[in-house]
Amino acid sequence: MRIILLIILGCFGNGMLAKGQESSVVMQRLAPEAMRSDLVLLKKILEANHPSLYWYTGKASIDSAFETLEKGLTDSLTTIEFRNRVAGWISLIKCGHTVVRLPRKISRAFQQHKVAMFPLQVKVWEDSMVVLSNPRKGDTVLTRGTILLSVNGYPTKAITDRIFSGISTDGDAFNHRNQVVSNSFPFWHALHFGTDSVYRVQYINPAGKTESTTIRPFSPAERIAQQKQNDSLATVKVPEISKRQLRQLSRRSLIIDTLQRSAFMRVNTFSRGALKSFFRKSFRKMNALQIEHLVIDLRNNSGGRVSNSTALTKYLSKHPFKIGDTVAAISRKFRYSRYIQPVVPFWLAMNLGAVKAADGTIHYRRYEQHYFSPKAQHHFDGNIYLLQGGYTFSAATMFIAALKNQENVTIIGEESGGGYYGNSAMHIPNITLPESRLGVSLPLYKLVMDKNRAKGRGILPDIPLPPSSAAIRAGVDLKTDTVLSLIKTKKPSR
Numbered sequence: 001m002r003i004i005l006l007i008i009l010g011c012f013g014n015g016m017l018a019k020g021q022e023s024s025v026v027m028q029r030l031a032p033e034a035m036r037s038d039l040v041l042l043k044k045i046l047e048a049n050h051p052s053l054y055w056y057t058g059k060a061s062i063d064s065a066f067e068t069l070e071k072g073l074t075d076s077l078t079t080i081e082f083r084n085r086v087a088g089w090i091s092l093i094k095c096g097h098t099v100v101r102l103p104r105k106i107s108r109a110f111q112q113h114k115v116a117m118f119p120l121q122v123k124v125w126e127d128s129m130v131v132l133s134n135p136r137k138g139d140t141v142l143t144r145g146t147i148l149l150s151v152n153g154y155p156t157k158a159i160t161d162r163i164f165s166g167i168s169t170d171g172d173a174f175n176h177r178n179q180v181v182s183n184s185f186p187f188w189h190a191l192h193f194g195t196d197s198v199y200r201v202q203y204i205n206p207a208g209k210t211e212s213t214t215i216r217p218f219s220p221a222e223r224i225a226q227q228k229q230n231d232s233l234a235t236v237k238v239p240e241i242s243k244r245q246l247r248q249l250s251r252r253s254l255i256i257d258t259l260q261r262s263a264f265m266r267v268n269t270f271s272r273g274a275l276k277s278f279f280r281k282s283f284r285k286m287n288a289l290q291i292e293h294l295v296i297d298l299r300n301n302s303g304g305r306v307s308n309s310t311a312l313t314k315y316l317s318k319h320p321f322k323i324g325d326t327v328a329a330i331s332r333k334f335r336y337s338r339y340i341q342p343v344v345p346f347w348l349a350m351n352l353g354a355v356k357a358a359d360g361t362i363h364y365r366r367y368e369q370h371y372f373s374p375k376a377q378h379h380f381d382g383n384i385y386l387l388q389g390g391y392t393f394s395a396a397t398m399f400i401a402a403l404k405n406q407e408n409v410t411i412i413g414e415e416s417g418g419g420y421y422g423n424s425a426m427h428i429p430n431i432t433l434p435e436s437r438l439g440v441s442l443p444l445y446k447l448v449m450d451k452n453r454a455k456g457r458g459i460l461p462d463i464p465l466p467p468s469s470a471a472i473r474a475g476v477d478l479k480t481d482t483v484l485s486l487i488k489t490k491k492p493s494r
Contacts, residue, residue, distance in 0.1 A: 029076040034435035036073050039066070039086065041339065042440060045431055046093075048335040051328065051446035052424045056094035056171050056456070065089055079106060079436055084192065086438060087166030095443065096170040096393065096418065097425045103437035116217035117186040117195050122148065123467055124185070125178045129156035130469045132182070135218050142203065142215065145473020149202040149210065154193070163188045169417070170393075173458035176417025179390030186218075248273055254282045262293040262487055267312070270304030270395045276311050283315050283378040292382040293487045299387050299413065299479070303394025306367075306426070313402050314375045316384055316409075321402050323367035324422065326448040329354070332362045339431055346427045346444060364426070364445065383490060384409045385483045388461060393418040394425055400459055401449055410486070413465055413479050416458035422448040 043066055046053055054062065069089050077085070079102065087100040101107075120142060121132045131146040148156055160181065167177045181188050195217055202212045241249075251273035255264045263286050267275075286294065294316075303309075306323060313321060332350035337343045354362045386400050388411060397418025403409045404420075426445035433440070465478050 027078060029078055030082055030436055031076055032073045035077065035082050036070055038433040038435045038438065039070055039073070041336070042086070042431065042433060045336045045339060045442070046098075049331060049340075049442060049444065050093070050095075050098070050424070051330050051444060052095060053093060055424075055446070057092050062089075062092055065092055079103060079438070080191065082436055083438055084166055086440075087168075090440065091166055091168050094169055094171050095424045096168050096173070096176060097423060097428055097441060097443040099168050099441050100166070101439035101441075103439070105437070116219045117190045118151070118199055119186070119215060119218035120148075120201075122185045123182045123472060124156070124160050125175075125182075125467045127157050128467070128469065129160070130467070130472050132472065136215075139215075141213055142201065143473075144475070145469055147204040147469050149204065150200075151189070151202075152193070152196060152200050159189065159193070162192050166192075170397075170419030170423050170458065171421070171456040173415060173417055173419055173456075175390035175415040175458060176393060177390070179417060183391065251275075252278050254278075254285075256285070256289060256291065258289060260293065260487055261289075261291050262295065263291045264295045264297070266297040267396075268300045270301065270306075270308040270312075270399075272304075275308045279312055279315060280378075283375075283380060286380060287378045291380075293385070293490065294380055294382060295385045295387065295480075295483050295487075297387045297480075298392050298396045298400065299389040300391055301393070301396035302391055303396050303418070303425075306395055306398065309395040309399040310372055313399055314372060315378065315380055316403055316406075317374050318381075318406060318408075320371035320373050322369070322371050323398070324447045324449045325368065325451045326422075326446065327364040327367040327426065328357075328446055329362040329427075329444045330360075332356075339434065340429050340442060341432060342429055346429055349427060350444070367447075382408065383487075385486065386411045387479045387483070388413045388416050388459065390414055390417045390458075392416040392459075394423060397423070397459060398447075398449060404459060410463065411459065411461045412463045412482055413461050414467075415460055418458060419455075420457060420459045421450070421453045421455040422446065 053059075066089060069085060072085075083100055083102055090098055090100055119135055121134075123130045123132050129148045131142055131144055131148065133144060134142050150156060151159060163181055164174075164177045167180055169176050198214050198216060200212060200214055202210060205211050251267075251269050252275060253266045256262070257264070263282075265282060310323070329350060332347065332354065334340060334343050334347055350362055353366075354364045357363050384403065384406075386403065386409065388396075388400055392400065392413075393416070397416045397420070400411060400416065401420055404411060424443035424446050426443070426447060428441050428443050431440040431442050432438075463482060465482060468478065471478050
């Protein structure tokens with residue numbers, strides 16, 4: 001999650017600053033020699049440390065793409081332009097935990113300059129792009145649910161194809177890209193297309209006809225005014241809740257319907273939120289109230305600590321489970337360590353907590369061999385409904401995968417963003433390239449959750465529910481409505 005947030009903060013560039021506000025930091029250009037030096041170094045670091053460099057794409061293909069990229073660096077580029085090219089090459093690895101970030105100084109520069117960008121938040125999937133929200137409430141044309149066809153002459157498919165080319169995924173679990181872009185479309189659009197004083201938008205009107213209109217970028221002044229208004233409304237609505245409580249609620253929450261004997265748990269992260277305590281109190285309460293149906297919403301959960309996802313699994317799994325069949329690194333020597341941060345904690349963990357196998361690989365045996373037992377106290381044995389989507393990733397995918405095919409579990413939604421077969425994660429330091437200062441996350445362990453599963457896709461739901469422009473227009477949550485219908489059809493057991 002931290003990596004994804006940093007990407008979003010860094011995703012401003014290619015002409016995004018308004019005229020007269022150009023930052024010398026952002027527009028600074030890199031010489032071809034400097035870029036080639038960084039690129040060669042990055043490849044060496046990945047070859048020395050990345051545990052699954054050729055897991056999905058063969059060495060010949062990755063090397064060929066590298067040579068093409070290197071030979072193409074014949075003229076100076078901005079750091080943002082270089083970042084986009086490197087990200088395109090990195091995406092060939094098909095590792096969702098190996099991503100490219102802009103330097104901190106560029107991210108800070110854009111945070112200080114609240115620049116105008118494309119104003120519409122949109123939802124993208126397959127060939128579709130639909131308006132989710134328009135910050136200008138008086139706009140009666142581009143309202144929620146409107147289908148967009150093009151922006152500034154670029155068909156929406158061409159826009160997403162360009163953006164997708166630099167987003168890393170777990171194998172072919174491409175739904176992850178849809179949700180990442182949907183979460184912050186103005187940023188990704190600006191990263192690859194820059195900004196304009198006016199955007200020409202082609203769309204489908206309510207009568208089904210194609211029309212065009214123009215919209216202005218959302219200005220810094222408008223953004224600040226709206227944020228103040230939102231803060232004011234939030235203060236009026238919930239003055240009794242502290243900022244800390246609001247933060248915790250944004251991470252996890254529990255709502256219980258005693259009439260339907262149902263509980264709705266939302267877990268947006270496995271990183272923070274005092275989760276073990278939250279799970280313990282929640283299941284104790286559900287047991288006391290004799291809850292029969294539990295819905296867990298993980299659509300916004302991009303992962304976090306394995307210990308937290310394991311803690312939740314213990315309350316739901318009906319059988320002992322382990323983390324994976326293989327949890328292995330290719331080395332613990334940390335070659336090129338001066339470009340990798342931090343090194344010491346990961347070196348200690350790999351040297352004190354892992355063992356070297358006969359083939360030279362480094363294995364975390366506890367996760368390969370230890371079976372975690374289900375909770376005896378307050379274990380939930382009722383009907384379980386798991387909501388997932390393209391943003392369900394990493395530890396959240398591991399959690400759902402552990403419960404898939406259990407007789408009382410139903411998975412609803414879209415294909416998960418995280419791989420069902422496995423991923424590369426666990427320990428993830430950061431590479432900082434010396435010339436460009438680009439950051440590249442470096443997973444150290446390859447995790448095969450179950451060697452008998454098919455490799456390449458995310459978790460496929462038991463009840464597929466793709467996005468719908470009609471549902472978006474009506475403000476309907478199809479996943480939640482489907483769960484409520486399923487619960488109503490179940491006969492009470494007591």
